Amino acid sequence: MIHDMNHFTVLTDDLDRTLAFYGRLGLRPGPRPPFDFPGAWLYAGNSNRAILHVIAGRPLPSPPAGVLDHMAFSARGLKDVKAWLEAEGVPYDLRRLPGSGLWQLFCHDPSGATVELDFEATEGA
Secondary structure, eight states, rough: OOOOOOEEEESSSOOOOOOHHHHTTEEEEEOOOOSSSEEEEETTTTTTSOHHHHEESSSOSSSTTTTTTOEEEOOOOOHHHHHHHHHHHOEEEEEETTTOOOEEEEEEEEOOOOOEEOOOOOOOO
């Protein structure tokens, strides 16, 4: 039975821009098998498990989101993330989760995938 999340995979038509986007959010490229198509595996923190696989060189589906609604990551540094998104002209939606006060920031990556970043309630907006 399922006991853990392994990874998400996103398609992109601009690998460099996609890697820069997720790199700015704190993910780092790491080891990846020698596939015969371009892409990257991205890792968080000190983890030795890739949590996001990026595949390039394939056409994007229309609409880009397909059946995947969004991917969510735990994050820190809400003010810095907001400032970066605003500087880059990336629209976002910031919400407060009723009950817990957790901050949820929703935006789209360069290929149109919806990304949710969850910040502790104690972080200032």
